Structures are given as C-alpha cells and as structure tokens.
Amino acid sequence: MNAVIQLDDIHKTYHTGEFDVHAVRGVSLAIHQGEFVAVMGASGSGKSTLMNILGCLDRPTGGRYSLDGVDVSELNRDELADIRNRKIGFVFQGFNLLSRTSALENVELPMLYTHHHLSSHELRERAMKSLTIVSLADRADHHPSQLSGGQQQRVAIARALINEPALLLADEPTGNLDSRTSVEIMGTLQKLNDEGITIVMVTHELDIAHYTKRNVIMRDGKVVTDTLVTNRLSAEEELRRLQQAQAEVQLIP
Amino acid sequence: MRAWATLRIALRALLRNKMRTVLTMLGMIIGVSAVIAMVGIGNGAKSQIEAQIANLGENVILVFSGSTARGGVHGGWGSAGTLTIDDADAIQREIYGVVGISPEVRSGSQIIAGNQNWNTQVLGESTGYFDLRKWPIVEGVSYTEQDQRSANKVAVVGRTITEQLFAGEDPIGKVLRIRNIPFVITGVLLSKGLSVSGQDQDDVIVIPYTTAMKRLQGVTTLRTINVQMLKPTLLATAQQQIIELLRQRHRIGPGRDDDFTVRNQQEIADMATAQSKTMTLLLGAIAGVSLVVGGIGIMNIMLVSVTERTREIGIRMAVGAHGRDILLQFLIEAVTLSAIGGIIGIGLGVGTSQLLAAKMNWPTLTSPSSIVIAFVFSAAIGIFFGFYPAQKASRLDPIEALRYE
Secondary structure, three states, rough: OOEEEEEEEEEEEEOOOOEEEEEEEEEEEEEEEEOOOEEOOOOOOOOHHHHHHHHHOOOOOOOEEEEOOOOOOOOOOOHHHHHHHHHEEEOOOOOOOOOOOOOOHHHHHHOOOOOOOOOHHHHHHHHHHHHHOOOHHHHOOOOOOHHHHHHHHHHHHHHHOOOOOOOEEEEEEOOOOOOHHHHHHHHHHHHHHOOOOEEEEEEEHHHHHHOOOEEEEEEEEEEEEOOOOOOOHHHHHHHHHHHHHHHHHHHHO | HHHHHHHHHHHHHHHHHHHHHHHHHHHHHHHHHHHHHHHHHHHHHHHHHHHHHOOOOEEEEEEEEEOOOEOOOOOOOOOOOEEEEHHHHHHHOOOEEEEEEEEEEEEEEEEEEEEEEEEEEEEEEEOOOOHOOOOOOOEEEOHHHHHHOOOEEEEEOHHHHHHHHHHHOOOOEOOOOOOOEEEEEEEOOOOOOOOOOOOEOOOOOEEEHHHHHHHHHOOOOOEEEEEEEHHHHHHHHHHHHHHHHHHHOOOOOOOOOOOOOEHHHHHHHHHHHHHHHHHHHHHHHHHHHHHHHHHHHHHHHHHHHHHHHHHHHHHHHHHOOHHHHHHHHHHHHHHHHHHHHHHHHHHHHHHHHHHHHHHHHHHHHHHOOHHHHHHHHHHHHHHHHHHHHHHHHHOOOOOOOOOHH
C-alpha cells in the first residue's frame, strides 16, 4: 500500500538566541492510506512541532518528508500553501472558524484559494455536500456563535474535507469539548476513516487515543512507542452506552 | 484566488465595522472635498484674471514711456514722458505686422454735466483703441478720424459715467464738461464690471488723444503706445524691433538704459497668472495636507484591523491562501475605503464650490480633470497607505497567527 506520509529522519531545530532548541530529533514514520493515528506525548515532547511539519505549516531543518508522493521538505511558502490547500484538511482544537460568517461560507473557504475555478453554484453545492457528511446541512446558514462546540468542530471537519484531501490532520480536536461531545466527534472521525480517509490526530487524552487504530508516543523529540491499538473503542457503541446510562439515571425517581 | 471573491471578502469586512468604516472614510471625504473646493476657488480666480487679461485685447504690445529717472528723481507719467506721436507713427510705419496702434495719454479729471459732477479717468486714445481692446461701443458710435485730426471735443463714456451724471438716461449727443471744457458724447462703452483688484472698469471717459494732448493737458508726450500685432508669433520679434527702433530714435547709445519699457500682453498675463497659480497651489497644498492625514487614518485603521484579524489571516493561510491573496484582500479594503471616500468627497467638494459660487458670489471652477485627478489620487493614497498594513498581514507566520489570541 502507498504511504501517504513518509518521514525520513526528520529534524527541527529552533535558533533562539544563544540556544539551539532541538524540538524534533530524528523522526522516521510511515503512515499509509486508511490509517487512523494518534500522536501523543507530554508538552515539550515535540508533537506539536511534528504536527506543524506534517501540516506543511513549517519546514523541517533536516530529513525528508514526502506527502502523497510529493517531496515537500524543500518547497517555498506559496508551494506549501498550495499543498495545504489540496492535500491536507485541518481540524484545530479551537475550531478556528471565521466568526460572523455562515457555516456554509466557512466550509467554502479553502475552495476560494484553489487554482481551478468553480462557479458560486458549484461552490455551494460542494460545501453543502461536505456539511451533509457531518450531518449539519440544516445549519448551513448559522454563524459559529449560533452553534454548539461540537457543531462548530463538525463545521471545521466539513471545511477540512471540502477539497478531498489525502490527509486529515486533527490537532487536539476534542480539547475544548466535554466528554460526550468528544465521543461524538470521534464518531465522526471514525466514520470518515471507515470511508478510507487517512487521519492523523494529536491528543494527550489516552481514552480518546483508544478510538484510533495506531498510537505513536513521543518524548524529547523522538518516537518512543509506536503500537497498534488492540482494544479499539467504537464511538458508536460508546454513545449508545452513554445514552442507556442517562436513560437509567432519569428512571431513578 | 479570484479577484471577485477577494473583493467580496474585503467589502464584507468593511460592512462589519460600519462606524469605523464611515469614520475612516470621513478623513478621505474631508480631504478630497477640501482639495476640490480649494482648487475650484483658485481656478475660478485664475480664470477671472485670465478674462481680465484678455480684455487687454489680442496680441497687444504696450510701450510705456519714462522708465528712467532724470537726475535721480522719478517724474510721474507725462512729466517724464519720453514717447511722442512721431514714435507711434514710426512704429506703425516700420514694424512688420502692426495692425492697430493707439497712442495713449490719461489724466484724472473732474467732470460736470448739468448739476452733477464726478471724478474720473480720462483716456486719450486713437479711434483704433476700441477694436484693439475688444471693447465695443453699445450705444452711439465712436469718434471719427476727422475728430481725431481736428482734435474735436467729443467723448465716448463708460457705463458708470452715464449712471452718475445722467442717471441712466441716454447720454448720446449730450454735453459734459471736462475741466470746464464741453465735450459732446458720441457713444457708450460695453460694461465690463469690476476688475480683479476691485476697480470699476466702466468709470472711464475716452476722447481722441489729440484732443487730450492739445486741449486738456497741454502735453506733447505720450504715456503709453498700444500696439496690436497680426499674430501672436510676431510678438517677440516685434517687441525687439520696437526697442531697437525707439533706442535709435531717442539716440540712446550702447550700454545706456532704455528711457521706455516694452511689455507684451503675454508677459503681463504671465505675471498675473503666476500670482493666481501661487494662490491655487497654496490652497491646494493646505487641502492636500488634510488628504494625507486622511490617508494616515486609513493606515492606522488597517493596522488595527490586521492585528485584530491575525487569527483570521492564520486560518486563511492554513487552508491555502498565499501571502499575495492576503495582501490583495487588505489592499482592496484600503483602496475601497479611500476610493469611496474620494467619490463622496468629490461630490461634496463640487457641491461646496457651487454653493460658494451661488451664495457668496465667489468665482469657482471645478474642471473634470481636477475631479479625475482627485479620484485617482485618493485611490493612490489607499494603495500607498494600505500597502504597509497589507504587507504586514501577508508576511505573518501561519503558525503564529493561528495561535494569536
């Protein structure tokens, strides 16, 4: 199977004054299509830096990074922007939607920066399709402030999907959500993964990592563990269980 | 990124902060309207001065007598008069392209008609004077060549004279006394109104120069010789030839100063328009300062806007916006602010100058070119003052921008 992500001895060093900070010190990793990977680690472990490199927001200072068959380690700012636009969908911890802009227009946003031109009708149609995937088609005209946290994150997922990326990158997607909504979001991601979308997610919550298929744990800029998840949780089942528990609570007088 | 989508994004951002947008535009509106109104006032004054200059007649050369002092003391006109009728005849005879000539003397005199009296300027001119100055006689006729030869006591009067002495009645054929000498009025001049300096140009009596010299003033020299040339291209050479001719006639040796001054109409016009140009420039510059202040206001607001929307910029960059897209977005915002402000300012400025013209009788002139220049200039101010903030936005690091709180 083709590797979506191929990292070879990736290094990232920041020069801050007198010190050199080695945030990532030699990470080699291959992630194949259809994988669902959780990158974990304490703060300072280098996982955020690695995510920025994976997301083509930052360039490694050493090593080779090939994304979907393209070597992106030497691209310039604009070329990286095009790669982000076409190959990567971002989901952030803080949702990062444009306020006072409807859900639909938020979803359309990446297409505004795409090279091939679409009519506004086509734009709308594709955005609606994307919103339908996350079951928010009925909220297309709502502004982010009129949506719950979970709904906002689903709009962000719809936005990430709009250009049919090779990779969905989620940076602590459940960090700002309560546990039940977190499970819902994981359910959405699991569903997308089942349809064949490759997902890499950063999290520090172990239980959230259990919904993925593979856990990569980092420490001091290196990968220390890389294991497949054996007792994988299903968000669907978990939700059913939660609902049952809630129903039982309500039955108690 | 499509320009149309960028434009929509920019316009929406402006609509979101209506109060701020309006206040920022206000700076441009005031600046542009001030420039339009001020330049309008300046141009109005200039065109009025130009109209006055045109009153001198076309292609006219003026020869003034007595440019040098005798014994260190400057005599007034007449006493230091150095030009003679012979000089005038010689100019007409020997200079190529002379189509009209009018020897001139003038004096201020008390005039009387019936029981009314008035003090006015009495010009002695030839019959060609009215053509030369493009100053038509609207009632009656000019005096004739015969009158001029015989030094007859006839006069053409300005409109003010008829009003002061004859209470607006038809004065043709009536008698007025200049220094107690009776003159018969043959014609009335077209009213010219006030000059730029506020002088009443209609407060004048024109009589044959021969009469003025012999009967009124008893002088043999002229104050001025008005010379009209065929074509404007002849002015410069004719001016030179007149100088040479008069130096020769007055026997002025090499290295000695002329005892006369020759000016052509262009020089006089240039002097007058130079003044009004300076005024226009000054008014425009003062108004221009407010335009620059308006531009700085735009820059200020755009800088605030970029800081406020750092996260938005980060999001746009994360999903694939190039630095250029961001630059364009903010530049369009700035240019929209300044251009719409400019358009409103043009409307306001034109309105103001028309109001000034209507209510305060100030001559104003807003030319289409000044409007176009004002618009282009205001758009350019948007680009100039919007560029720095837009560039700042386009150079943000997406990672930093996304983290910005």
